[in-house]
Amino acid sequence: MLGASRWIICFTVWLYAYPLLASDPIDAPRQDLAGEQFMLANALWTLLHETAHAMIDELDIPIIASEEDVADQLATLALLGRNPNFDLPGGVTQVDSVIAAATAWRVEWELEKWEGTETAYWDSHSLSIQRFYHMMCLLYGNNPEKYDAVQEQLGLPYEHALGCVDEEYERAHRAVKWIIDTYGRQRGNATSQGAVSVVYEKPLTTEHKEIAATIKRAGIAELVAKRTESTLALPEDITIVFTPCLSGATAFWHSERKEIVMCYELLARFRYLYQAKQCLEMAGDEEIEACLARTQN
Numbered sequence: 001m002l003g004a005s006r007w008i009i010c011f012t013v014w015l016y017a018y019p020l021l022a023s024d025p026i027d028a029p030r031q032d033l034a035g036e037q038f039m040l041a042n043a044l045w046t047l048l049h050e051t052a053h054a055m056i057d058e059l060d061i062p063i064i065a066s067e068e069d070v071a072d073q074l075a076t077l078a079l080l081g082r083n084p085n086f087d088l089p090g091g092v093t094q095v096d097s098v099i100a101a102a103t104a105w106r107v108e109w110e111l112e113k114w115e116g117t118e119t120a121y122w123d124s125h126s127l128s129i130q131r132f133y134h135m136m137c138l139l140y141g142n143n144p145e146k147y148d149a150v151q152e153q154l155g156l157p158y159e160h161a162l163g164c165v166d167e168e169y170e171r172a173h174r175a176v177k178w179i180i181d182t183y184g185r186q187r188g189n190a191t192s193q194g195a196v197s198v199v200y201e202k203p204l205t206t207e208h209k210e211i212a213a214t215i216k217r218a219g220i221a222e223l224v225a226k227r228t229e230s231t232l233a234l235p236e237d238i239t240i241v242f243t244p245c246l247s248g249a250t251a252f253w254h255s256e257r258k259e260i261v262m263c264y265e266l267l268a269r270f271r272y273l274y275q276a277k278q279c280l281e282m283a284g285d286e287e288i289e290a291c292l293a294r295t296q297n
């Protein structure tokens with residue numbers, strides 16, 4: 001019981017401290033722009049997550065953990081690298097994107113609790129709150145001195161935080177290095193030089209048109225395509241496709257079509273999660289409820 005209370009207190013501290021800790025542009029005064037940055041950061045992390053699925057499948061990379069957890073780790077580590085390969089327009093750094101994506105998982109969890117939705121324990125993904133913590137653990141493990149506040153504010157016991165450095169980050173970092181060394185372009189395999197292209201299918205709603213324009217303008221898919229192409233010796237060409245989806249707010253790797261599918265509905269969901277985050281930070285239950293009702297997704 002004591003453990004649970006402590007967790008709730010620490011989580012609440014984190015929830016409110018987050019904008020200060022990150023000093024990030026996500027909570028910048030211009031809320032419309034900030035919301036778009038949050039959406040872009042999440043789109044970027046999701047693209048990297050789906051690229052990881054494509055990579056594991058296409059290169060037949062042996063993994064021993066859940067593929068979803070591995071894809072989360074690969075996406076997060078791509079953004080924690082020393083080179084600023086994935087900085088976004090408007091001064092959104094790679095670390096900002098990790099925090100924004102982790103925050104989206106935390107908000108999904110909070111919404112699930114608020115709405116009383118039954119948790120899908122059987123799902124192939126870790127629980128959204130676990131995805132949040134795993135990502136923040138990697139962030140801390142990447143640079144424990146710089147992100148010391150993360151350990152305190154997340155309420156990670158010191159011993160566990162140490163594990164984020166040695167067991168989580170260092171191990172994952174070594175695995176990424178092994179993948180690049182084993183499957184990277186430097187192997188010089190001329191028959192394995194698959195290209196990555198980007199397609200924007202016609203959006204069907206005004207909101208999706210706005211989203212497609214924002215994504216195109218930021219060039220994040222082209223950035224991921226270029227980095228993937230130059231880093232990995234893919235056996236075949238693959239395509240990143242932005243499209244309206246009957247399946248709703250999702251993204252996935254389509255193995256037969258060799259496509260990373262990014263649904264406009266998911267990008268709209270990220271916009272909603274940004275607004276929901278503001279609602280969940282309100283003081284009283286009635287205020288939260290009214291705010292969420294105004295921003296229904």
Ligand SMILES: [Zn+2]
Nearest residue numbers: 049053068071
């Ligand atoms: Zn996945």
